[in-house]
Each structure stands twice: as structure tokens, then as C-alpha cells.
Amino acid sequence: MSKEKEHTRISELGEFGLIDRLTKNIQLKNESTLKGVGDDAAVLNYGDKCVVFSTDLLTEGIHFNLMYVPLKHLGYKSVVVNLSDIFAMNAQPRQITVNIALSNKFSVEAVEELYSGIHLACEKYGIDLVGGDTTSSLTGLTISVSVLGEAAKDDLVYRSGAKEGDILCVSGDLGGAYMGLQLLERENEVFKVNDNMQPQLEGYDYILERQLKPETRPDVIAAFKKIGIKPTSMIDISDGLSSEIMHLCNGSKVGCRLDESKVPMDNQTKKMAEELNINPLVSALNGGEDYELLFTVSPEDYEKLKNDPDFTAIGEMVNESAGAHLIAAGGSEIPLQAQGWNHQK
């Protein structure tokens, strides 16, 4: 790296800018590649069914803090976040591979604890662990999971099918995982100052579970099938509602009006936000890690699911020229922004 002339900081481009720069010139060469970079998963055609392929990387100190994240939970979550990408394609996950890089601070028992969470998630979601790589690391723990799933070609839902007039819906509630993280961070800071202090976590079991042991939503995919609808576009909420809406808008060439008052949030999320003097909406818009499904449906299909309490209509897709906005309580319109990660240090 000593010979470099230019040094553009990655933070100048941001995550999405960097990915765009690295992948914009890719020309697909294989017949079996139906969809490459740019959705929750790639789509491949190997016969009767389509194969859906996705992957994620979790690094210690960035995605998790082993001071308060139990290894079993971490293993579980590392699988769940990948399955979520497959459900976001309206597909069924089937197999995963797990790569881990371990520093010498890990004992065999610690690795087994991590794997017990991986196996538990495989058990719960009916997934086969079919391979992987374990290796040394000079520093912390890194976990990379790849997942394969399947779907009939016509069942696949991309980020690109939303139309003007479609209803924007979300499953479950949002912001809980982020507020759970804030609580864990706060108690960890207290602990660092005085390690006799017991963490104050009572009454926040829901948001702690959202952070530490999130679930993904096969039931949502099953519900679509049962009531006979197919979303026009879909994505999972890993980076926060705001980013994900922007992905659907960009993918589908539409705009969006997101109704602030409709964004579903649990009482614990709101209570924690109040305690920490944060606007709870921020946790939903920019917090991320909810692993709920955000999707659009035609107004006709919306009629079929509107009575299910697990779904909330939170906005409407509009013409691309109108842009993507949050409509606040007083009627003011605030442009939505996509946030990826940025280097903190």
C-alpha cells in the first residue's frame, strides 16, 4: 500500500457508495445467474427451482461486543440474520455454511457454546449446516455465514417491483433491537466503572431479546402463501427502516410517503427511548437489526392482509419524482436518507 498515490477515505463514499464503485462494472457471464449484486440475495437457476444465495460477515467490536453478548446468542443471531435475507426474497432457506476466525483467547468450550447457538437456529428453522472453515485470527472473532435457499421462479420477490399506489407494510414492530443495544451499552459502561454493580435490565426483556436473540419471519412468508398474495417488492430490515425504504424506492424507481404516526413500536422501545432521552422514531428509522420484513403490496392485496395484526401499513409508494419522505405529525415532509455503516475510527 506504500505506493498508492490517491487515498480516498472509505467514509467519503460510505458503504453503499463503496459497493457501487466495486461492483458497477460486473458483467454476468453464466446462464445460471439470474440476479447478481443488488438485492437481499443472488438468484441462480440450476433446474426446476431457483437457488437463492446470500452471505454476511460479523466482526467483533463492530457487530458484537463479547462483554455482554453471550456466545450462544451470537451463534444464533449470526444464522438468523442470514435466513432473513432469504425470506426477504419470499424464498425458503435450506443450507448454511459457517466460517469462523478465532483468536487464541477462545477455548474449545467457548467455540462449542457459539456453535450450540448455530445448531439451535438450524434446528428451529429447519436448516442444514453443510460446511465452513475454521481458522486462526490474530485478533478478535469473525463469523461469516453463507446461506442457500430455494423458490419457484414466479414466487421470488425482488426490491424492484413496487408500483406507484402500492401500500408499504411492515411485519412486527421496529426499533426494539436498537434500544436493547443502548440499554446493554449503558449497563456495560456502568459495569466498567464499578464491576460490583449488577446490570439494571428488569422490565426490558423484550428489547433485550430483540437485540440478543432476534428471530426471523418464515411465518410472514407462510401467511402470504395462505392468503394468496405476493408482495410487489420486499426487503428485510437490517440497517433501519429509512435505508430499506430507500433501497425499495431506488430498486423500483418510485417515491414513498412514510407516515410517522403509523410506525409500529413496542412499549418497551418507547419507554427505553424516553429513559435515554432519544426520539423512539430514530431507533426505528436508523437503528436496524429488527429483521422484520418490509414490503409493498397492491391496494387489492392489501385488503386481504389488513386485518392481520402482525402487519402494519406505514405508507404509500408514490411517483419517483416526488421522492421519499417521512410525513411528520404536523404534516411536514422530511426527506429520508439511507444510512449504511461508516468507519467509526
Add this chain to the structure above:
Amino acid sequence: MSKEKEHTRISELGEFGLIDRLTKNIQLKNESTLKGVGDDAAVLNYGDKCVVFSTDLLTEGIHFNLMYVPLKHLGYKSVVVNLSDIFAMNAQPRQITVNIALSNKFSVEAVEELYSGIHLACEKYGIDLVGGDTTSSLTGLTISVSVLGEAAKDDLVYRSGAKEGDILCVSGDLGGAYMGLQLLERENEVFKVNDNMQPQLEGYDYILERQLKPETRPDVIAAFKKIGIKPTSMIDISDGLSSEIMHLCNGSKVGCRLDESKVPMDNQTKKMAEELNINPLVSALNGGEDYELLFTVSPEDYEKLKNDPDFTAIGEMVNESAGAHLIAAGGSEIPLQAQGWNHQK
């Protein structure tokens, strides 16, 4: 991790012992999973063709040293090592995903340099880059590549089909990558003491390329097809000949007699070994990273390939009870041992 009672060091089990402990209780649940953990790649059945799925993880300081490994070469190699696993199944690689974790020392241009190598390997081998994840790291660079390939079910070659009497063959020559690494390490040590010293690399272009920009062997797979043979078992040489032979023996329940005098090595490999006062055979047996294909064929099929100078018969598979041995020049028999990684620190 503070509550742990037992602390078994990973080095007590070794890589293969750890993997065995983590995966021995897996029960496959999906019809589409034909082969899980335990070969170069998993095998999945999604229709007319089988999908072959493999993954690898490379970490800075363990798998590569950025003091002397150019980023473009690193990108290239990180793809090649994965493709090699697919060819080792007698299958064709088609798609990859690439996950990278980056510390803030990397500029956009440095990441582009890495990706230029990734793209070059995709171009050369006809592979589509279809997805991945880029993220921050608090420390060094981590690269995780996953690869999908395809094969007709009957064409797949596993580690498990070798029979007593089969001939053990290898493509190309061995030990070069390891001797290239020794040379680079030596010159790096010199440079650390005196950074005005120019590295002495002349006359060693072949072993340097074997280490820095290895290729994989689609031509071997093509040759099998052309001459109409199918190996009875196959594996790629990533950890060293000794380990890979043990994998074939264990997978196929056979023993092996490896003829020391037949192990193919390039003159540069031997010369460098002499210069460093190392037995060159050690680089072939335990060096690894050659990414050649090690396979067994029936004696009849061996007749069809024995005139191809790219293949060398190096031994014979024998009854399991006889074990796996290196037959040295004087006729003495030395038991082969499988080496995986062990934690260095």
C-alpha cells in the same frame, strides 16, 4: 466467557479435531442436501443438476502478510482457492460472493486494488461475482469467499470412492508455494532490519508466482472428460500432500503407500529448499497452498492418462489395515500425518 468452567485449548484438538467436535452431531433435515460437512464442498440437489457449495476465510497475519502480498494478488488468490474446492469435486464453479471486513487503514483505492484481483480471477475462470458484504473491522483485513458450482450428479467425485489398488496421482508439481513463502518471509525479515535493502528474488519467479498468484486446474477436469475417465476420489492440495492423502484414506477407508521418489517438484522449489537448508519433500508434504488436484484412479483408467506429462502417479491405495505411509528412498516406511492449522500464538 467469564463463567466457563472448562478451558480446553484449541491446539489440544487441532483444526480437524475441533471441526469434528463441532459437527459430529449434525443430522441433515432437507431433501435437497445430498452431502454436508466432510468434503471439499457440500452437494445440493435443486433440480436437474447438483449445486456444489464451498467457502473459505482468509485473515490478515494468518493467511497473508500485507508487507509483501500485493492486494491485487490477494484478491485473485482468495477467489482461486475457492474455485479449487469446486474443481476438486469434478464440478464447474459458476458464482461467488465476497465478504470483506476492512480496518480504517484501507483507502477506497486499496479496496479497489483488492477487487481488481477478484474481478481478474472471475474473468479468467468465467465466474460471476453475485453478492457479498463489506463491513468494518477494528483490526486487520478479513476476506471470506463462498462459491457455487454445478455438476451432473454422476460426475461428482468425492473423497470417499478410492479403492484398494487404485493409483494415486497428482497434477502439476508440489511445494512451490511454500518455498515461495519462505523466500518472501526471508526477504521481509531482511527488509525489516534494513529498509534500503532490495529484496533478492531473481531466479525464483516460478515459486513466487505459486505463492502470490496461484492458479487452479479447470484443465484437469477438462482432461478427465476428454479422455473419458472419472477419478474414484479427489481433493485439492491446500494444506499439503500429507493431510490431503489422509483425507482420502479416511474418506475412502483405505490405506496408502506414497512413493517419496515420485513426488513432483520444480527445480526452483528444490533450489530454494537447498538454499534454506530444508528438505524439499517437507514443502510438498506439509507446505500446502499448491492448489493442485490429488486424485485416485482405477488401474485401467490410469493407463489412459499416464502419458500426460501433467499428471504424476505418486503412490497406490492399499488396504485400510496397512495404514498410510511414505515409502522413503531406502525402503523405510514413515507414517503420514494430517496437519491442519494450529494456533501460533
